[in-house]
Amino acid sequence: MGTSANTVAGGRGAAVPKDVDYAQYFCTYAFLYHQKEMLSDRVRMDAYFNAIFENKRHFAGKTVLDVGTGSGILAIWSAQAGARKVYAVEATKMSEHARALVKANNLQDVVEVIEGSMEEVTLPEKVDVIVSEWMGYFLLRESMFDSVIHARDRWLKQTGVMYPSHARMWMAPIKTGIGDHKLGDYESTMDDWHNFVDETKTYYGVDMTVLSVRELEEQSEKYINTSLWNNLHPNQVVGTAAIIKEIDCLTATQTDIEKVRSNFSLSITHENTKLCGFGGWFDVHFRGRSEDPTEQEIELTTAPSVDYGTHWGQQVFLLHPPMHLSEGDDLRVSFLMSRSKENHRLMEVELGCEIHQQSGKLLAPFKNKYYIE
Numbered sequence: 001m002g003t004s005a006n007t008v009a010g011g012r013g014a015a016v017p018k019d020v021d022y023a024q025y026f027c028t029y030a031f032l033y034h035q036k037e038m039l040s041d042r043v044r045m046d047a048y049f050n051a052i053f054e055n056k057r058h059f060a061g062k063t064v065l066d067v068g069t070g071s072g073i074l075a076i077w078s079a080q081a082g083a084r085k086v087y088a089v090e091a092t093k094m095s096e097h098a099r100a101l102v103k104a105n106n107l108q109d110v111v112e113v114i115e116g117s118m119e120e121v122t123l124p125e126k127v128d129v130i131v132s133e134w135m136g137y138f139l140l141r142e143s144m145f146d147s148v149i150h151a152r153d154r155w156l157k158q159t160g161v162m163y164p165s166h167a168r169m170w171m172a173p174i175k176t177g178i179g180d181h182k183l184g185d186y187e188s189t190m191d192d193w194h195n196f197v198d199e200t201k202t203y204y205g206v207d208m209t210v211l212s213v214r215e216l217e218e219q220s221e222k223y224i225n226t227s228l229w230n231n232l233h234p235n236q237v238v239g240t241a242a243i244i245k246e247i248d249c250l251t252a253t254q255t256d257i258e259k260v261r262s263n264f265s266l267s268i269t270h271e272n273t274k275l276c277g278f279g280g281w282f283d284v285h286f287r288g289r290s291e292d293p294t295e296q297e298i299e300l301t302t303a304p305s306v307d308y309g310t311h312w313g314q315q316v317f318l319l320h321p322p323m324h325l326s327e328g329d330d331l332r333v334s335f336l337m338s339r340s341k342e343n344h345r346l347m348e349v350e351l352g353c354e355i356h357q358q359s360g361k362l363l364a365p366f367k368n369k370y371y372i373e
């Protein structure tokens with residue numbers, strides 16, 4: 001998954017009511033172009049395809065629940081892998097396309113497409129497998145894993161397996177030129193604002209200067225403090241990467257994922273480099289459960305890659321201005337990601353950092369706030 005910023009953005013106002021959530025979040029999933037974007041992501045597709053078909057034992061003769069079936073692809077694969085019955089739940093009208101696709105592939109006796117919110121539908125039985133593609137940017141944006149937890153606790157048998165079974169969030173120091181562009185965009189937007197203030201005073205006799213502080217805050221939030229989507233080249237990663245969160249999909253609770261708090265160290269591995277920010281990404285694994293493991297463990301990673309980029313890319317958290325660092329310098333990072341109070345599908349990140357240089361010098365610590373929109 002991973003929808004573009006404006007499809008989920010709700011502004012920082014009141015909590016998002018159900019109908020607004022539908023309009024802002026779900027509506028894009030009702031469009032084929034958006035499903036196609038996900039269906040064209042070869043890394044994502046290959047991982048789920050291999051996870052299901054290389055582990056047919058988990059599916060043959062079993063009952064499966066596909067949480068958020070979209071076009072129906074994972075439900076169809078589950079049926080092709082031999083499932084006895086697949087419940088394919090989808091909140092949007094995409095369910096109609098999924099139903100058509102199931103029928104066109106002669107699987108209507110196995111796959112039952114149910115239109116409705118996972119939290120509200122009732123199934124006739126518990127299932128052996130839950131399959132779902134719930135991951136958003138930097139894993140948890142969109143908060144769809146909530147619906148998977150809900151489905152698991154209500155509908156998965158005691159012996160059931162989760163596909164995927166594990167997930168991890170990663171972070172690493174990076175160098176990038178996009179910070180300069182963003183700063184340039186920010187400066188030209190502010191120049192434009194000052195011209196606007198001058199002209200409004202000259203031509204219309206009203207002084208707007210009092211609004212400048214708010215405009216400055218608004219634009220800096222947009223250009224400087226909002227994380228950016230990017231497909232980083234591996235050589236832009238200038239230090240070690242750290243795992244900041246591990247999730248066992250079989251046991252994770254809502255509380256476990258509402259806030260992600262982590263303290264970790266990163267070492268710069270490049271000689272004479274620039275620290276321009278941090279890159280964040282995730283991976284998921286298909287391992288089954290410990291008593292009933294997959295025959296073939298499959299990994300889906302969204303790490304920086306030359307050949308295997310995904311539609312999730314990485315999230316970039318910029319540092320202004322960049323810092324000159326070198327091999328052996330040590331970054332001690334404190335990380336907190338929580339949900340935006342106004343829209344539980346968007347995230348806010350507080351990132352603090354102390355830098356201990358190889359020489360023994362301690363640089364002034366910083367703490368920045370970012371929005372994942």
Ligand SMILES: C[S@@+](CC[C@H](N)C(=O)[O-])C[C@H]1O[C@@H](n2cnc3c(N)ncnc32)[C@H](O)[C@@H]1O
Nearest residue numbers: 001029068069070089090091116117118133147
């Ligand atoms: C990332 S897409 C994945 C679609 C499909 N499973 C695939 O892998 O191509 C997630 C889908 O889940 C649906 N969805 C999200 N939350 C849901 C919920 N609580 N109940 C039902 N459907 C949901 C969305 O509408 C969307 O179609």
